[in-house]
Structure formats: structure tokens, C-alpha cells
Amino acid sequence: MSDFDLTKAGEAARPMPQLARQGFEVRALKSGLLTGLTWLAALIAAVPLISVMYLLLVKGGSRLFGADFAEVLTGLPPAGFELGGGIGPAIVGTLVMVGIASVISIPIGILAAIYLGVLEPRSRLANTSRFLAKVLTGFPSIMAGVFVYAVLVIHWGYSAWAGGIALAVLMLRTVVLAAEEAIAQVPQRMKDAAYGMGCTRTQVIWKVVLPTGLPGILTGVLLAVAGAAGESAPLLFTALFSNYFISELSEPTASLSILIYNFSGMPFPNQIELAWTASLVLVLIVLMFNILARLIGQPKV
């Protein structure tokens, strides 16, 4: 029902429109309240990361940014009542195992994504494989460790290899799904243009699809690397731990996350302090990969 009486002509039939903002209307109050609530929720969502970073900087920063930072980053872990020492083997071990995992999972993941995204996106194999990759996303990470323990560690013992393979199992899903997403977003008309120029399917993939999807693929890869660097559960059963620098890939290997787990439970203040420092280093490594991923993933042009 209209407020206006259209049968009456002239000014009297049309009240002057009121366009000014009505501050104390119910709708305005509700709007203000809800805006405030969302603002608060956004703030709460940011609190955990900021408070964790603050705590780590306070507890672990003194050693990392202190006078003996070189010893902390390169030294061997201290024994019992020993003072000083560092987390060198754990940093190297984490990097080595993440490296092994990357070398295994990135090529397989990207090749699988090419199959899923370009070659046969609708085939039964593609649908099954995509579904399984998604299931793997909700897979508890400790299971990757148990799986590799049962398959490899029982026969050949704890090793950097086993740790790397366990991490690779976890990285694969992220790489596959992110790379497929990036590849699927390459517009069909760009692929048509390449076919129209006389490209073979291989050339279309190498020269157009992969370069165009590269930022998205790299983002996925870096997020997978960051995730793997922070994992501890899969390494418990596979790489175990070591107090020394890695000399062979077939021996037990130190990692930052296991070092944190081990040292934080010890009754010695020096070890507990080093656990804090290792946590800070680990978070900084993960953060670095995340920031890199964001920078690369930003659209250019």
C-alpha cells in the first residue's frame, strides 16, 4: 500500500521526502550495534596470533636476540645441567626434512594437478583422486607418522628420509588442491588462443597454463611448506630426535618441533629457555613462508 494518494493531484498529495539520517531510529541503532559486534569479533580473531607472538618474543627473544645468538642458532643442544648450547641441529634437521618432503610432494602434486585441471578434469580417476585429496585434508597428521612408521621405520629404523616422507604425505594434499585451483582459474579463452596459434596440448600446458597459474601454484606450495615445517606429530614416529647435526639421511634427525616438545618438559631452566627460543624460530620460519606466499599470490598488473 502506498502512502501517497495518487487520485489527488498537486503538492498536497506528495509529502516532502525526508532524506536526512535519523540517528536514533531502531534501524540505525541495530546497524551500529551489529557493526560494533563484528568489529569486536574481528579483534578477537586477531588476538591469539598477536598474544602468541608477544609471549614468544618475551620468553624466547632474550636468547635469540641476545649476545650469544650465534651459539643459539648453531650450537648443539646442552646436556643436563650444562649452560649455553643451541638449537642448530634442530634447525638444520627441520630444513632438511622439509626439503625432502618438498622434493617428493611438489612435483607429484603439480603433475597430479595438471591431470586434474587440464587433461582429464571430468574423468573417474580425476574425481576419485580429487575426493581422496580432500579426505586427506581432514586426516590427523599423527596418522601420517604412524603410517610411515609401519611401512618404513619398522624395517629401516628412524631416519630423515622417513620424516621427510611423512611430511610429504601431508604436503601432497595442499599442493594438489591449491595447484588444481590455480590451474582451473586460467581462463579457457587463453587456452583457446594458444590452441589457435597451433600449440600442442603439451605446449599449452607449459607455455600458457603453468606460467599463468604460477602465482597460485607457488602460494599453495609455500603454504604447504609452512605447514610441514610446523608439524611435530608425524616426526615423533619417523625421525625421532638427535642431539647432533645430521650427517646421513638414514639416521635419526632433530627437528625444531620435537626439540620444543622434549625441552619444554625438562626440569632445567636453560632447556626451557631454549624451547622458547626454538618456538620463536619455528614461528618465524612459518611466518616467513606465509608472508612469501601472500606476496607471490598477489595479482600483478
Add this chain to the structure above:
Amino acid sequence: MNAAAESTFVADPYAAVGEVVIDCQVNKIFYGDFLAVRDSLVPIEQHKITGFIGPSGCGKSTVLRSLNRMNDLIQVFRFEGSVMYHGQDVYGPKVDPVLVRRYIGMVFQQPNPFSMSIYDNVAFGLRLNRFKGDMDERVQKALERAALWNEVKDKLKNSGLSLSGGQQQRLCIARAIATEPDVLLMDEPCSALDPIATRQVEELMLDLKKNYTLALVTHNMQQATRVADTTAFFSVDISHGGRTGYLVEMGPTAQIFEAPREQLTKDYISGQFS
């Protein structure tokens, strides 16, 4: 209704005057079980622009894309007939569709530059063909012919996607002609462009026909009268329950628009149906 409705070729197919580069004889084109186009004879003459006009769904784009086997990318596509290109059937059993497309290039409806620099876009096809000569010179020549050089010569390193729509389309034309293809197929190349950019691309087409042979699908009849030497009019046959396109009439553009032989052509160009 008229002769073409009886599943035969048009009574008097267009007798080409000049040398025919592509002699296309469509018997049937299917998408799965759907008969998309039937019975059409379309000769494409050298150094001329052949315009394809007709209502939506009449199969003009399908026929154009059949000429360089772009439709092969659609799995359910099936072509019956022949496309004779310099005496060879493009659909012959030994023919590699990839090589066909290197001789018969294509410009699409939506400008589709690659997400790389302007220079790399134009050099793309040359690198694909392992071109050994002076790349810079060929890139410049292609951009000049596409009437784009003056606008981009100071920013060849910028992304092709940073250009305006009209510039992007001319970049795509430069990319297509850089490899010196024999024939250029254009599938509604101006439908995404504003009138000024459209005029630039049309002038470019008229210039290009000196060196190339062009086939052009257009929705715009004025465009056909402005640029096409020969016009092929397609229509849709709904008499058999489906929507099958076919060639109604083909001839010199002036004849098609001023003295069409078929009633259907007359109705279409006078705007009585679309």
C-alpha cells in the same frame, strides 16, 4: 519454404571468382547427436574478406571454427565433409590439426592476450615455430601492421592485460599475424569493442587482406557491408524438430544486400527476423 529446406545444397552455389584458398564443403556437423550444421558450400577466396552472417544459432561460428579444426577441442564434435586447403583435406586422416592452425590462424570474440608482456605475446607464435631471425623486427612489424605500434612502443615490457579492450584485440591480431599465417579466421572480433575500437579493427582488416585471406563471423550486418567482399548468409532450419544451421545464400556482398535471391535473405537483411 525454400530450396534449402530439403536437405540439399543451395541450388546455385557461389561460383568463386578469384583463387579459392579454402574450399569448405560441409555435409553434416554434429555435437554428439545434435545436428548443428548441414549442407553448406563455402569457398574462401584469396586476398578477400569473406563475411559470415546470420541469426544466432545458425552455425556460422561452428563452420568458421571447423576450418582450422578448433572444434576438435570439443570432444563430441564430429565433422562430415571436406575442407580443401591448397589441395589437401584439413580433415584428412594424416593431417595434424596442430599444424593446420599454424597456417590458418584465429582471432576470437573476447580479446585473449596471454598474461605476459606485450612483446612476449607477439613473439609467442614465433618462438613456438623456433623462429631464428630478428625477433625484434618481426614483433615491431606485426605490431605496426596491427596499427598498435605507436601506442605500445614505449611499454613493450608491460603486461598485455594492461591494455584497453580495443588495444588487446589488436594485440591478439598482431600475435596472430606475427607468424605470417596464410588465412586469418575472425570470430566476431569486434563484438566486445566500442565503436571507435571497432572502426580501428575494421580498417585493420581491410589493410590485412592485401597480404592475407580473411574469414569473418559477424553479428553486425553493417560491419559485413563495410568490410566483406563476399558474404555468406546462414540460417536455422527448424523444420525437422532440431535447430540445424545451413547456408542459405552466398555471393558478392553488394548482391547479397541489394539483390538477394532468397526470400529468407531478404527478410533477414531487412530486419524482419533475427
